[in-house]
Amino acid sequence: MIDSVLAILSAVMLGLGGFFMVSGAIGLLRFPDFYSRMHAASMTDTLGSYLVVGGLMLTAGWGLPLFKLALILVFIFFTSPTAGHALAKSAQHCDLRLPGGGASTKKADNEISGSAQGPDSRDVVSADRV
Amino acid sequence: MLTHLPILQVILPLVAAPSCMILQRSRLSWLFTVLVSLAAFVVSALLLQQVMAEGVIRYSLGGWDAPWGIEYRIDALNAWVLFIVTAVSTAVIAAARTSIEAELGASRQTVFYTLYLLCFAGLLGIVATGDVFNVFVFLEISSLSTYALIAMGRDRRALWSAFQYLVLGTIGATFILIGIGFLYMMTGTLNMLDLAERLPAVESSTAVLAAFAFILVGICLKLALFPLHLWLPNAYSNAPSIVTAFLAATATKVALYLLVRFTVTVFGIDFSLSALPLQSLFILLGLAGVFVGSAVAIYQSNIKRMLAYSSVAQIGYMIIGIGISTVVGLQATLLHLFNHALMKAALFLALAGVAYRIGGCSLEQIRGLGRSMPWTMGAIAIGGASLVGMPLTAGFISKWYLIAASIDSGFWPLALLIVAGSLLSAVYVWRLVEAGYLREPQSGQLAAEPGEAPLGLLIPTWILVLANLYFGVETSLPVSVTEMAATYLLGGAP
Amino acid sequence: METSALLGLALGLPVLAFAGVLMADQRQNLREAISLLCGGLLLWTVANLYQPALQGESVSLAWLQVMPGIELAFRVEPLGLLFALVASFLWIVTTLYAIGYMRGHNEANQTRFFALFALSIGCVMGIAFAENLFTLFVFYEVLTLATYPLVTHAGTEKARAGGRTYLMILLGTSVGFFLVAIAGTWLLAGTLSFTPGGVFPTETAPAVLSLLLVLYVFGVGKAAIMPFHRWLPAAMVAPTPVSALLHAVAVVKAGVFVILKVCLMIFGLETLKAIPATTWLLYLAAISILLASLVALRQDNLKARLAYSTISQLGYITLGALLATSAGIAGGAMHIVMHAFGKITLFFCAGAILVAAHKTEISQLDGLGRQMPVTMSAFFVASLCIIGVPPTGGTWSKWFLLLGTVEAEQWSLVVLLMLSSLLSIAYLLPIPLRAFFPRNGTTVPGKVMVREAPWPSMVAIAVTAIGCVLLLAYPTIFSRLIHAGI
């Protein structure tokens, strides 16, 4: 009885986790600028991850795997906002313009200028929309 | 302890390397390196004697029998190559101190000797092992240390040469890795003998053929066989003089050993010759190497570079010997392996002496050196004579066998071409001798006449020179060993 | 003294001379004394070997064995002794001459000159007494290398260019053909020792033997068979004593000697006759004789004309060897001697003219006979010797050669020999004639008094010229050896 409840619960969590992750990924793809994409990404990293790991924990049963999953969970909990914050800070540092008059801007983007006529040269245009 | 000789051969320098690193004092680490090399030489001599007396020695590492574990398997061929490598290494490293002190900063000397030992151990490991993957591992040890050693050259070109070599060498090693993977896939084993037993069952498969091709190309990259030789002249001419002497005399020899080992032992000479048009391929490439290498060497003004191209040519000769694929042909290759190691080591060491005194070694710079550095120039002249294949020098013996082999198996034109090739080498050697003896020194270039090279350098150089003469006259040792190795390899008896 | 010790001495003396000269360095008199002394000793040594050789006594010396069948070993045999005798005698003479020439010319690097000179003679001894092809090859190569600095003695760019041609052709042919032929012989016969009657097993295919013979004949570039003759004119840049050494004493003689010896003792006359290539090579030698004579005719430079004459005369010897008859061989061997005496006199004269009158071109020689009568007379006698007419020894060799040709029933060659003798008259005799009887009565430039060359040179010239004549009377010294050899 308790097993089937756990199984159903785990399935629900895994499914929801999958849903949130896909949503986040879609946001990552669809959102127009870097900072917005960050929100989408943090969605996949937070609730998506928690739900998936949680779902796995429920199926894992009592034992080492459970502990290890918990450790992973704790680790993600610590690292993902830190990484996100560092990323945002670095982006601002590198003059990615914040909306709503945040930081000063010297350059529209941080792509290579001048010599490189690589595939990214069109990126300058899209970066301008930021 | 005698039963452990095969492993001691490799493990001695291998364990000595990190110990050398800890020594810190450069003179001390030099002395240590010399002693280790000497010990390795003694071990190899004992091994050679043992093999000649008792036949093949097998040694299971970790006590696990092949094919489950890695085994060392020493037959006359390995023992011979081990002997060559350790002998040359001992002479070269004994000469190294003054040259290295002049060419490297104080802080890098200990690292140099450590890397040298690693390279040395790597080369020995390649030769001693009977396991194909182990070959790859030790190949990488020797390669990585070689890259670092080459990069220690004084010129910035040394860096670029080392990088070029690194890229090509890694491609070569990866090719070998692919080949080994295919072999493993088709047979399930990595042991050379086991492979030799199991390959005939699957040898019609294209996978085995591809494995053969990949291993061949990989080794030939390392070997600097003619069209794949482009890294070699740069690497040799820009590395520190001592490194050049060591590499020229050992590294390509070991690659050649691998080639013989794979074509003859692992794949079997019948397969090797029937799978690809290997005979004509080897002979053609060898000839092309001989002629292109020698011809380019003639136009070099930097002597190190000249001799590097000459190495390309000499490798051509050795390949021809394999291409002839008779006992005498193989014997010629193995003899030339030895003789070429002797002469190139002597020549490059002598050049190290020149570079030490004059600071460079272009043809212009050695003008009139016969007078100011008679012993050094004498070494160059005799080494050059050996390179050309003058009678009574070691070079003659191997050329002789090569010509005999080609006539013996009916390749008359080949014999003619071989001697035509050595004529080309006579031309560039002559340029050396002419510059050294028959030209006046450049006026006003040097304030004082350069003195003779330091004794520490000169004595090992002359030991090698005398060896060149000795083995041009008293050939019983190399001839008997190579004959045994060649008949054993081609005899088919496992 | 033990005969084998004599053999050792014959080989060692030149090396001793080499070392002695090097040590004497700048002390002129000492240096030259050493040279002369060693020369005398050598001649004595070789002469002492004469009797044993004649009696067929086996005198041999083995140094070391490199590989089975390949060793450094020596043996006295008549033909070799013939060669050694001539060379050692002429060494003394040439040294004598060189002393005069070198002092007269104030040449640089004299020590090197005398030292290498001695070394060359050592090589000649090695070649003459070689027991097998390998030993012969070794000394043959060393001879090339030892004479190279002599050729480039002047050190100018022109000298170096000439030296390079010299080295390239000699090394090239010897390594490219000779060595291969030796290797082939080794593989076919299993030995390299000189054996009367040849070494090849009878069942050897004629085609293979032909190939080998061709390789030998072209491989011995020192025999200057066309088309590998270029080195000889190129080497004319050398000082005259060196030319004498090249043309008479050492180099070219070594070449034809090798050919003789190979024909006689590697192939054997019987085998040689059976080989199809022999005939072709015979004709090649004949063409070589003819062409070289024609070229010689057109040369105005005295030494160049002599050089082409040498090429032509060497053709005779090769031809004699290839005739594969005993008379042919005898003629060839004889011609080695006769040509040596004749040519060395001619070169001495040319050198004397250069030293004394500073003339190099034939067209400048008009009337010189008055000022240098001895020289020009010697020149005349030597010319006769080369041409092969009495009262000189050259008569014998030409006679034997003709006999051999007839014996071999090569009638066309008989005609050719006649023709080329005429040609040699045409290119040699006008020179002394012109000196004594200036054309169109051109007056001699009397203002500059030209005197004879320094006395050592003159002695040398006299000795060799007289030798030419004496050889007509006493050919037996050599002919006995030759017959013993065959």
Added chain:
Amino acid sequence: MKTDNRGRADRADAHYSLYLVVVLSVIWLGNSGHYSPLLLTFGVVSVALVVWIGRRMQVVDGESQPFHLSLRLLAYYGWLLRKIVESNIKVAACAWKGPRAISPVSGRVPCRLESDLSRVIYANSITLTPGTVTVSLDDGEVLVHALTESGLAELREGEMEGRVARLEQP
């Protein structure tokens, strides 16, 4: 580490080292699954080594071992989890609706928190909730980027800051 309060720091260090030992031991035991004497010995050695290195690195202190506020922290994170779920749903909706649904803004939010630790917890909490990201953390204020104006406004209300502030109140 300021030098003037080294004595106090040393005492505290011992305290925090003990915490660290406990944490590390739990990690070891939870991961290992092999409780043989040999491995347990390795475990003890490892923990000792790590603690030693940690102290050398000066990373063992109240900031890294906030056990003095463990219970409160737990409660706070419970609250935070709810916020995370809420904001996740919001952002997911935005993601499916597309770019038009969002209006990115950024702005400075005052932050009166005293200790470094609480400021870090605050900043990380902001980042953890999708829809808001801490861009930089300066004295007295936090630069935040938000997906919608409402997210920024909610932060300015200060509920989260208050809760964080309460963590460290005695």
Added chain:
Amino acid sequence: MELILDIALLSLLLVTAVYIAWTRDLFAAVILAGIYGLLSASFFMSMGAVDVAFTEAAVGAGISPLLMLSTLAICGRAQRANPQRALLALLTVGVVGALLITATLEMPAFGSPDAPAHLHVAPRYIADSMREIGIPNVVTSVLASYRAFDTLGEVVVIFTAGLGVLSLLGLRGDVREEPIHSPMAEPSHLVLRVVGKVLIPPILLFALYVQFHGEYGPGGGFQAGVIFAVGFILYSLVFGLEAVEKIVNRALVQALAAVGVLIYGTVGLLGIVSGRNYLDYSGLAGDSVAGQHLGIIAIELGVGITVASVMMIVFFVFSAQLARGRAVPHAS
């Protein structure tokens, strides 16, 4: 599921590789090389190669992109277009590729259990290693005992590389007068500092855990060494290089790199001393299985020490270059 995973991962790998080859922004190339590492590690995981996945995770996704980035930071990220050798490259690649494809046609099918590779040597490892060595991780058994000599070679390779890097970059005889300035150590990086402090001890402990549990699960000396070094790398990223210099002595780390190799070599020699062959650990303890176990633990320790030291040396040398290279951007 295996099939889907397999195809998906391989396709992703292919896309990534092609993009890396195509892009001329080196920074993107390096980032994607990191992704390539992650993907291949996942692939190894799906193939059941847990130890390999472990290693590739540490190396392919961790160390090697970091090294490349620091090189990039000095050398600039724009790449020039130079297609002059494209034809040669295409030709070579075409020939080699065709050869490989032909070769595959007669290969045993992918995953087929009766391929020769699975029938000859490997079965013994699976069947007998538990009895002979006594540890469940077959990979570790093979790595550390059956083919221990390869692993010794591997350690020497990494030691060689460390030495090579040192000789190239680290031995200029100067001790860097100018202070190394790392932006991440600025006070405004408060978040990073606190989180770093929290994470570093567990990372180090985890490394040691991996070190000592290589016999039972994935991992071992190499992976442990890398993770251990990563702990220090994180420390240097957060607190700056000079902080690391303060807590670890450079000479000591260099000596430790050598010591690791020596440990391995000496354990091997003990085999000879105990009357057996080199690297035969059976004689190290009373019973041969216990001896094997002991030997494996010892050599894994040697591996771990060398790898950790070399990784640290390499990383710090590169970082120091970066700091110095910034001071003199265009040294020539």
Added chain:
Amino acid sequence: MIIATAIALLVVMVLALVRALLGPTIHDRILAVNVFGTKTVLLISVICFISGRPEFLDIALVYALINFVSIIGVLKYFEYQGRDEREGMQ
């Protein structure tokens, strides 16, 4: 359901890879890598469960760790570089 999760993870990875390929800015790529990394961690956990060997979760943990350190490292180098480029322009 666990398989569906795995597929969802793969989908996310594809999308993240697309973002990494598209850029446009370097930070977008880094962000994509970060997402990719955490998804790899999850994928590996899931693979462990699918293949029935959950004791291999260590690997996932290592991934998480390495991913984090890499991202920090990348950002650090990028700051160096960004600063250099700006300094070069001024």
Added chain:
Amino acid sequence: MLLSALYNYWVVILLMMTGLYMVIAQGNLIKKVIGLNIFQTSVFIFYISVGKVAGGSAPILSQLTTVYSNPLPHVLILTAIVVGIATTALALALILRIRQAYGSVEEQDILAGDGQC
């Protein structure tokens, strides 16, 4: 049948060739090294594919299964990965020195700097 049996190898070969192409064609040294990395990694993937046994589990013995993947390729590739990272580190160190010495990491510039082409 053929496809499902060998597609794995084919993709791996494509990967290898991409890497090899980069090494040969690209003039930028860093790009070359990246190419080298990809080339090597692809070979690793090939080996691991060879070691795969259908339905086999990771070669860590447990009571649950009896079918395991082939452990030998794993061992070999562990070694090869280490070799790979060692090579990469050395190559990058060389690149840094080249950059210091030549001021560029483009092959053309370096060749031009040395006056050879």
